[in-house]
Amino acid sequence: MATYSLLVTANPYSSQGQLSAIQFAKTLLEQGHELMRVFFYADGVLVASRLHAPPADEINLTKAWAKLAIEKDIELIACVTAANKRGIVNVAEAERNALTGNNLDPAFEISGLGQLTEAMLNSDRLITFG
Amino acid sequence: MKSLYIINQPQKLNQALPFISEQDGILLIEDAVVVATYGSVQANHQTLYVLVEDLIARGLKDKVGVEQWNLVDYPQFVELTLQYDKSVSWL
Numbered sequence: 402m403a404t405y406s407l408l409v410t411a412n413p414y415s416s417q418g419q420l421s422a423i424q425f426a427k428t429l430l431e432q433g434h435e436l437m438r439v440f441f442y443a444d445g446v447l448v449a450s451r452l453h454a455p456p457a458d459e460i461n462l463t464k465a466w467a468k469l470a471i472e473k474d475i476e477l478i479a480c481v482t483a484a485n486k487r488g489i490v491n492v493a494e495a496e497r498n499a500l501t502g503n504n505l506d507p508a509f510e511i512s513g514l515g516q517l518t519e520a521m522l523n524s525d526r527l528i529t530f531g
Numbered sequence: 532m533k534s535l536y537i538i539n540q541p542q543k544l545n546q547a548l549p550f551i552s553e554q555d556g557i558l559l560i561e562d563a564v565v566v567a568t569y570g571s572v573q574a575n576h577q578t579l580y581v582l583v584e585d586l587i588a589r590g591l592k593d594k595v596g597v598e599q600w601n602l603v604d605y606p607q608f609v610e611l612t613l614q615y616d617k618s619v620s621w622l
Binding site: 428 | 560561562584585608609613618620622
């Protein structure tokens with residue numbers, strides 16, 4: 402069995418990449434492989450907001466990732482630089498930047514690119530969905 | 532070292548082809564699956580795959596040139612990423 406990490410740069414609403422990544426993640430877990438980490442970068446970090454309110458007949462990608470993370474104990478990490486400039490902030494980053502609110506979904510964490518490097522070093526395969 | 536090139540938009544295949552070696556594989560996903568309906572691709576002996584779920588979603592499954600393209604599903608997609616040494620998503 403192999404250890405995977407995923408790099409997701411796809412915008413949640415203008416491309417299919419987030420959905421492809423979720424489907425790929427579910428499939429590899431069904432096959433008994435391990436998913437160490439999903440790293441969100443560039444527009445991919447937009448999915449980490451807990452304030453998305455898509456129409457009822459559309460998939461809520463944030464909730465889909467969160468469900469997978471909670472059920473299968475997977476790390477969902479958003480790049481801090483990519484997230485801050487797109488207005489995706491946790492409590493600590495909101496305070497540090499003197500912002501009035503925060504919106505990071507509790508299933509996600511904010512961290513640095515070192516987490517991507519570590520995932521590449523410690524996984525058998527890194528697959529990118531952009 | 533053989534790589535699996537993952538292509539997700541139709542115009543990216545021609546951009547990527549000059550960089551893809553004979554022993555590599557090419558997998559079309561998302562909007563790129565339409566390329567598998569174009570007839571023959573000027574590939575240089577690479578093995579060609581296309582994701583069947585994305586073909587079905589676009590109503591294109593019966594229009595694929597099956598003698599050149601191998602139809603794979605998500606479980607086979609995962610297996611391909613292990614069969615090749617690394618994956619390159621052409622962005």
